[in-house]
Amino acid sequence: MIAPVYGKRGQSAVHRFDPRGKIVLLVVFLITFFLPLRIEHLGIHLAVVAALTVIFLGIRNVLRPLRLILPILILVLVLTPPFHREGPVLFSIRSVPILTVFGLLEALRLIVRFTGITLIFYLFMGTTDPDSLALAFRWFRLPFAISMVLSIALEYIPTIRRIYNQVRDAHRLRLAGETGEAQRAPRAGRDRGKVHRLAETIPILTSVLILSVRRIPTLAMALECRGVGRKNRRSSFRSLKTGASMTRDGIITALITATVVVSLLLFP
Amino acid sequence: MNEEKGRSRIPGSPAFRISSLAILTAVTAVFTYMVRIPIAPTRGYLNLGDVAIYFTAFTFGPVSALIAGGVGTALADIISGYSQWAPISLLVHGLQGLVAGLIASIAWRGKRGTFSLFWLVAAVAGTVVMCAGYLAAGTLMVGFSAALVELPGNLLQNLAGVVGAVPLTIAVRKAYPPVTELRW
Amino acid sequence: MIPKNSDLTIENLCFSYPEYPGLPTRRLFKGLDLQIAETGIALLLARPDQGKTTLCRTLGGLVPRFSGGSVDGRVQLGGLQLLEHQPFDLLEQVGLVFQHPGEQLFLSRCDSEIAFALESLGISRSEIEARLEDALRAMDLERYRKESPKNLSGGEKKKLLVACLIAVNPQLWLLDETLEELDSDTKTGLLRLLKERQRTTLILSAKWHEMFREYVDQVFLMEDGKIQRIQETFGSREFHDLLLRRGFILPTEGLRARGGKPRSSSPQPPSVQAREGDSLLEATDLFFEYEPGGGREGSTFSLQIESLKLQAGRTLALVGNNGSGKSTLGRILCGLLTPRRGAIKIRKNGILQAAVGDNLNRFTGYLFQDPDLQIFLPTVFEELALGLKHLHLEAEEISRRVEEAISLFNLPVTDSPPSLMSYGARKQLQAGVYYLLDRPLMIIDEGDSGLGVNDFAEMVRVFQNPGRALLFITHDHRLAQGLADEMLELKNGRLL
Numbered sequence: 001m002i003a004p005v006y007g008k009r010g011q012s013a014v015h016r017f018d019p020r021g022k023i024v025l026l027v028v029f030l031i032t033f034f035l036p037l038r039i040e041h042l043g044i045h046l047a048v049v050a051a052l053t054v055i056f057l058g059i060r061n062v063l064r065p066l067r068l069i070l071p072i073l074i075l076v077l078v079l080t081p082p083f084h085r086e087g088p089v090l091f092s093i094r095s096v097p098i099l100t101v102f103g104l105l106e107a108l109r110l111i112v113r114f115t116g117i118t119l120i121f122y123l124f125m126g127t128t129d130p131d132s133l134a135l136a137f138r139w140f141r142l143p144f145a146i147s148m149v150l151s152i153a154l155e156y157i158p159t160i161r162r163i164y165n166q167v168r169d170a171h172r173l174r175l176a177g178e179t180g181e182a183q184r185a186p187r188a189g190r191d192r193g194k195v196h197r198l199a200e201t202i203p204i205l206t207s208v209l210i211l212s213v214r215r216i217p218t219l220a221m222a223l224e225c226r227g228v229g230r231k232n233r234r235s236s237f238r239s240l241k242t243g244a245s246m247t248r249d250g251i252i253t254a255l256i257t258a259t260v261v262v263s264l265l266l267f268p
Numbered sequence: 269m270n271e272e273k274g275r276s277r278i279p280g281s282p283a284f285r286i287s288s289l290a291i292l293t294a295v296t297a298v299f300t301y302m303v304r305i306p307i308a309p310t311r312g313y314l315n316l317g318d319v320a321i322y323f324t325a326f327t328f329g330p331v332s333a334l335i336a337g338g339v340g341t342a343l344a345d346i347i348s349g350y351s352q353w354a355p356i357s358l359l360v361h362g363l364q365g366l367v368a369g370l371i372a373s374i375a376w377r378g379k380r381g382t383f384s385l386f387w388l389v390a391a392v393a394g395t396v397v398m399c400a401g402y403l404a405a406g407t408l409m410v411g412f413s414a415a416l417v418e419l420p421g422n423l424l425q426n427l428a429g430v431v432g433a434v435p436l437t438i439a440v441r442k443a444y445p446p447v448t449e450l451r452w
Numbered sequence: 453m454i455p456k457n458s459d460l461t462i463e464n465l466c467f468s469y470p471e472y473p474g475l476p477t478r479r480l481f482k483g484l485d486l487q488i489a490e491t492g493i494a495l496l497l498a499r500p501d502q503g504k505t506t507l508c509r510t511l512g513g514l515v516p517r518f519s520g521g522s523v524d525g526r527v528q529l530g531g532l533q534l535l536e537h538q539p540f541d542l543l544e545q546v547g548l549v550f551q552h553p554g555e556q557l558f559l560s561r562c563d564s565e566i567a568f569a570l571e572s573l574g575i576s577r578s579e580i581e582a583r584l585e586d587a588l589r590a591m592d593l594e595r596y597r598k599e600s601p602k603n604l605s606g607g608e609k610k611k612l613l614v615a616c617l618i619a620v621n622p623q624l625w626l627l628d629e630t631l632e633e634l635d636s637d638t639k640t641g642l643l644r645l646l647k648e649r650q651r652t653t654l655i656l657s658a659k660w661h662e663m664f665r666e667y668v669d670q671v672f673l674m675e676d677g678k679i680q681r682i683q684e685t686f687g688s689r690e691f692h693d694l695l696l697r698r699g700f701i702l703p704t705e706g707l708r709a710r711g712g713k714p715r716s717s718s719p720q721p722p723s724v725q726a727r728e729g730d731s732l733l734e735a736t737d738l739f740f741e742y743e744p745g746g747g748r749e750g751s752t753f754s755l756q757i758e759s760l761k762l763q764a765g766r767t768l769a770l771v772g773n774n775g776s777g778k779s780t781l782g783r784i785l786c787g788l789l790t791p792r793r794g795a796i797k798i799r800k801n802g803i804l805q806a807a808v809g810d811n812l813n814r815f816t817g818y819l820f821q822d823p824d825l826q827i828f829l830p831t832v833f834e835e836l837a838l839g840l841k842h843l844h845l846e847a848e849e850i851s852r853r854v855e856e857a858i859s860l861f862n863l864p865v866t867d868s869p870p871s872l873m874s875y876g877a878r879k880q881l882q883a884g885v886y887y888l889l890d891r892p893l894m895i896i897d898e899g900d901s902g903l904g905v906n907d908f909a910e911m912v913r914v915f916q917n918p919g920r921a922l923l924f925i926t927h928d929h930r931l932a933q934g935l936a937d938e939m940l941e942l943k944n945g946r947l948l
Contacts, residue, residue: 131564
């Protein structure tokens with residue numbers, strides 16, 4: 001379930017691009033989208049990002065995040081113009097301006113920005129696997145403890161999810177058997193059902209939390225008996241590639257950043 | 269006895285802290301993305317993430333709630349395809365957890381099942397932080413008006429968070445008293 | 453800190469659980485003594501809840517550090533006093549494989565798991581690579597090198613943890629029930645490897661396996677907080693009888709003997725009117741497969757059952773290896789999973805009627821392998837009484853039934869929370885809860901894990917009732933043959 005978001009098995013140039021470079025570029029593009037640029041300029045950035053996503057992740061994968069944010073975009077389109085009614089009027093009811101050029105532009109700007117941010121994140125997440133990401137963070141001097149918390153949390157999410165499903169099943173089986181009550185008025189039971197469901201959730205969550213919390217000392221034991229807490233410096237078995245490909249990716253990153261900066265200066 | 273002081277009998281070992289944070293983060297993430305009721309058309313769904321954050325704040329303290337809340341919700345965002353909100357969740361829910369945890373720890377009691385009014389104060393403060401945070405961040409992302417639409421949903425979610433977290437915290441403590449010793 | 457050799461000496465080791473209000477102080481170890489000469493392989497037999505895991509963890513420095521309570525006595529490895537060191541400083545001295553492998557694995561790749569302890573030691577990358585290769589090859593796990601440990605089966609996870617041990621190569625190896633639930637080839641392979649590696653090894657187990665004879669040097673028994681070394685020669689009559697008496701070998705007959713505890717006196721549920729021998733549940737042409745992406749990764753597993761009849765008053769055992777579909781079938785029978793095709797009928801008001809989902813939920817009781825899935829209340833009484841509340845019984849009647857359950861299942865009468873009871877006691881509590889729910893069909897999933905053989909046999913006996921059909925799922929063929937009226941075997945989702 002995490003797999004579709006993380007492009008573990010992808011082999012394209014972007015997939016194999018150094019994650020450190022990708023992090024830098026992510027930040028660069030993010031900043032760009034937040035700057036007060038002309039709409040055309042923003043649009044070009046968006047187009048570039050969209051193109052990259054289509055090329056390296058496929059058209060179907062572009063539609064997915066777009067579909068998720070469509071409701072928000074519509075909301076923005078509808079709600080923003082009424083609050084920005086300066087400028088040339090495009091549409092009015094009985095001489096009350098409803099829609100102005102300025103309002104439309106503002107809405108478009110927000111839409112482009114949000115879509116751009118969405119796609120850039122999606123592209124980033126879809127082409128980087130968690131292990132490389134963790135290594136990149138370590139290279140940027142993220143403390144060992146924090147990166148361990150991140151990696152282990154990611155590993156434990158499916159576990160907790162499984163616990164939740166099992167607990168839900170177990171509670172359901174145990175509490176089934178209000179014999180006779182289920183036969184009575186199933187239709188009237190619908191509202192009752194919601195309150196019932198809420199009341200049922202607390203016991204389920206209690207069991208889930210107890211089971212989860214019990215694992216804390218056990219996991220701590222597992223960590224300590226494999227050496228977490230030692231005073232000596234840890235070595236590192238896996239590391240990001242150095243040498244030729246790092247240099248190449250570093251240069252590409254610098255070039256792209258430079259291009260963006262130059263374009264910002266030329267077309268404010 | 270150890271329980272009265274509320275101090276963990278487990279020494280503050282790095283392994284213990286890593287373990288505690290990792291599991292609480294995973295729990296928060298699962299609560300956030302698994303149990304969802306769609307309400308608002310934006311990114312909104314009522315999720316139980318706030319229940320987990322407040323539970324962590326009441327039971328484990330401010331640092332745990334900061335990290336579990338921030339990282340947990342961020343991971344949940346990434347998993348559900350909303351990774352653009354992850355940095356914001358990290359900040360907003362992290363702060364929410366931190367503030368709630370700080371206030372709740374003012375009246376720390378190790379005894380079984382004791383309810384503290386400070387929990388409610390903590391939850392109110394957490395709600396303010398979370399709603400204000402999302403409003404501010406939302407304005408940056410989608411503009412003020414669209415962000416405002418989310419506000420009622422966020423308030424409702426926090427209400428559910430408190431209503432859920434209080435009985436949950438009490439129930440967990442009663443059914444598993446050693447939980448109070450896991451605090452650090 | 454370089455000890456002279458790897459002799460293990462445990463002297464007068466004592467351990468008491470931490471104190472809790474309402475719980476009397478429990479002493480688990482009352483002065484353990486044990487000696488293993490270096491490179492020797494010793495076997496420690498102990499029934500569940502006697503302290504196998506606690507002993508391993510004490511030797512590794514994890515208890516009382518993470519468990520609370522108090523430890524006394526001496527443990528010496530070569531010249532080193534183990535009890536005086538923190539666990540992370542004992543990496544090269546003591547290696548531990550947990551009973552539940554899932555609890556000891558936490559990374560996203562198998563090679564990272566094996567490398568982790570070596571990284572902690574600060575070993576150079578090239579050295580790590582060499583040891584990693586050696587470990588993977590020794591445990592035949594090379595093809596899983598880049599895989600996530602989550603994709604491994606239970607047995608393979610245990611092999612992975614042994615590989616982690618091989619890579620570090622500590623002086624003392626502690627294997628907590630590691631050989632359980634492994635198939636015979638893997639068991640033999642592992643024992644052979646232990647012998648080759650020439651490390652001081654302590655294997656802990658709740659059951660005796662014949663293959664131990666060839667590889668194990670000494671056998672110890674741990675009971676009631678004391679360790680006793682078995683003097684009898686392996687394979688001798690006396691040895692066999694001793695293990696039989698203590699419950700480490702299954703008796704070939706006599707398990708099913710009625711008598712002892714009285715059979716349950718609960719009345720048959722009113723909606724089921726069946727005589728002994730009538731079918732309570734009939735399943736025909738069941739077909740089930742997991743959705744792509746659900747269940748085990750990339751598996752093409754499917755379950756196909758032509759006909760299955762569960763009759764009142766009869767006990768059925770379902771056996772099969774891991775992955776054969778036992779749990780899947782169990783979950784279908786209680787309505788948690790819906791089959792893609794096929795029909796299930798249950799007996800209601802005297803006749804067989806079609807049933808799905810909710811109806812099956814109400815008809816069947818399912819004892820999950822993990823008893824903690826449904827524990828959430830602060831006292832044993834409340835847990836037991838929960839299901840009785842909706843029956844609108846008088847408080848006195850509820851108390852009476854709860855006390856009956858407490859006595860039938862040997863449950864403690866204190867006010868302390870169930871979550872603090874031993875694992876075996878929690879399993880008994882789970883059984884008590886379902887006993888009171890009085891469902892016509894009872895399924896027990898791997899009930900024998902965590903309960904001694906005799907305790908499990910007791911539990912089965914208590915559930916047996918002329919008006920109830922009982923199905924228990926297990927790995928243990930002999931247990932199945934000993935306790936059940938009929939045994940069904942599942943292989944790859946098909947009944948044999």
